[in-house]
Amino acid sequence: MSSDRHPLFKPLIFVGGLVFGFGLGFSHMARPEVVINFLTFTDLGLPFVMFGAAIVSGVAFALLPRIRNAAPLTGDSYRRRLKPFDRNVLVGGAVFGVGWGLSGICPGAAYASLGVGNVTILWALAGMFLGAYAQGYWRSRTRARDTAATGAD
């Protein structure tokens, strides 16, 4: 399916990523210290980043489906990002919270952090791949054993 995609599909994804990464640099979310400063209440700026971005995306997610029937580069309809709630959201969110609180870095910010020159962040990226591999290995095994799998998210 990826071979017959619109020629502008990947260029657009790339440009979107560029702006996204520039924003993470500008907002200092690519700096673990600044995230930790928020979490310890010494600089409360972080919510302006997350909610600022959520407001922009929220407006687009609400308006685009009313303006167009389908996205020009894929022909897919505009859907909101809705995922089913289950215990995993709480368990995974809590594990992520411990990791984020300890390190001050989340995935997107870690990629941008590498870009701003923070070579030390490779420790975090190595950890993230290791963690993602460990849960994927374990869950693939569990799903193979358990036919009543709940489906992919």
Next chain:
Amino acid sequence: MVTDPVLLQAVAELFPNGISRYAVGGLLVGVGTVLIYAGTGIPAGASTFLESTLSYVSDQSRFQQYVGSRDWRLVFTAGIVLGGLAFAATVQSGVITSSLYQPGTTGRLYDVGGVTLWMTEVQPWRLFLGGILVGVGTRIGKGCTSGHGVCGVGSASKTSVIGVVTFLAVAIGTAQVVAALGVSP
């Protein structure tokens, strides 16, 4: 309007770097997300890249489900890295200056070929151990700060709001405990 000088000072202490760099940066993160969504209909999150990229090297079914999206997710992540570099080469290097940008004092700056780069002083063990938990947690919890926090909250998804409240609350508790134990930076 806030006019009480004591209150104003209290607010200033809570925002030692102001709010404009955060708000402007957040808007840009939103614009990047919207560019992709408008063109493709995809509400892109950053953490799926971890599993989709593992599908290149592992046959586990959990990773193979992302084979169809792994190529563009690699492109998205490359864009984020280079976007960070573009920020470093312009604003961080002082080539572009703006009253909306406060440089702050965290970490340490160093220079490579005229570009001002930045390095964290947070200890590697914190980054590595925290990274492992971020890798496990974001994938089990169905999203990270961009998937749940930006796209999910922007979609008014109850699941994502619960996810964000959960990881924010736990992260605050964790960071406070770590700081109280005297771990710094």
